[in-house]
Amino acid sequence: MDAIELLRMVLMPSLGQTLFMVIVTTIFSTIIGFLLGIILTLTKENGLKPNKIIYKLLDALINVIRSFPFIILIVAIIPVTRAIVGTSIGMKAAIVPLTVAMAPFLARLIETNLDEVNPSLVEAAQSFGASRTQIIFKVLIVEALPVIVSSLTLSIISVIGCTAMAGVVGAGGLGAVAITYGYQNFNDTIMYSTVIVLIIVVQLVQMFGTLSYKKLKK
């Protein structure tokens, strides 16, 4: 089988799989990441509603999850994955560990982003009698939005890298093709072609991220 045909038959479907995994993971992680990030910002010592116990617990939990090397995380949470999607193999199954890995990462970034908002803006809002919800959504998030978009771009790109590892458990995707049909089959054409496709995907994500950042910053 010549390389071109091989590329057409394995590369195109796997690009679809990678994009599916990345998009679904991003949607779930953004929701969870935002929630966790906001809770962290609220409950920290100088936050709007300090709560040592919740903050410490979440803080520790996030650190624990982030300590797992991704390949081990996939295997370690197999029972959870099975409980949620009913199986531990395939694309849908890979989304669980991908989300578990990305959400805390994003939560940390969002926490930092919200921290960076000028405290005098919050004080000003408080003096106008703004409620806590108003401060979160109308001041903190609005002010931090451009950097949050940058954080999101960063997370999406790291998820693209992680999907390659998910290929080990039969998730498919470009990474799996690069390893199975490229590296292990001694086929450099396939290996480097998949990498080139990944480079293009990452470039596009970064370009879009930077563009949105600039737009929002104005």
Next chain:
Amino acid sequence: MKRKSSIFVWCLVTIIFMFALVGCGSSETTASTDTNKTIKFGVNSGNTATEVFNVAAEKLKAEGYTVKLTEFNDYITPNKAVEDGTIDYNFFQHIPYLKAYNENNGNKLAYIGTGLYNLSYGIFSINLKSINDVKDGMKVGIQNDPTNRSTSLHMLQDLGLIKLKDGVELPTLLDIVSNPKHLNIIEMDEASIVNAMKDLDIGCVCSEKWVKAGNTMDQALISKVDKVNTMVVVTTKGNENSETAKKIDEAMKSAEVKKFLEEHYKGVMVPLF
């Protein structure tokens, strides 16, 4: 002016010192290869071949050899390391794999002697009782490296579950011409197949992996000892008949190794000595 010359002297001293260090280093390595008593060996960390090698290594150590073991995590870098001289020998592969590797990588490696043991392959399941229970659309896990994938696909073909294109030496999923039961064949890492068995209907894998995970061979729907897949110690071409190579071959074929295989992997890894 004086300051400049002192800097120059210091530079000179440093350079001489560095050369002296490099010199020491290289003379040390020549000394150790002269005695021929150090063997740099590479194995794959998750592989049962490593357990077998450890038994043989004790034997070599008793004969006065120093065995330096490097563990790898895949099946390509240990061969690359032998090629570039980082290690002298490796033990993780069977003859068909070596052949496929050599064909794609300049034919630089060779195996010692005639080979050590044959591997058993099996189709395992925890959900099915018999291979006849395989139904439409079931999930089948197969190994994702070229030679073991080929073995798995051929086993499925022998059972009449799929049909492969004729004349392809190492078939992939793309060489399946007919799949009447619409089996969902998933390529996975061998350890993942065993770990994800609950989610697969059947898994085709080297029996040693299955047994190593604490299962037994009675759970096999079908198993066979492949006469072709013979495990070999590999080194660079030209070195396979050296004195050390012969010593390694002897150690690998020792009574201790045979006993180990029979005690722990009876019927799974079948010795040829």
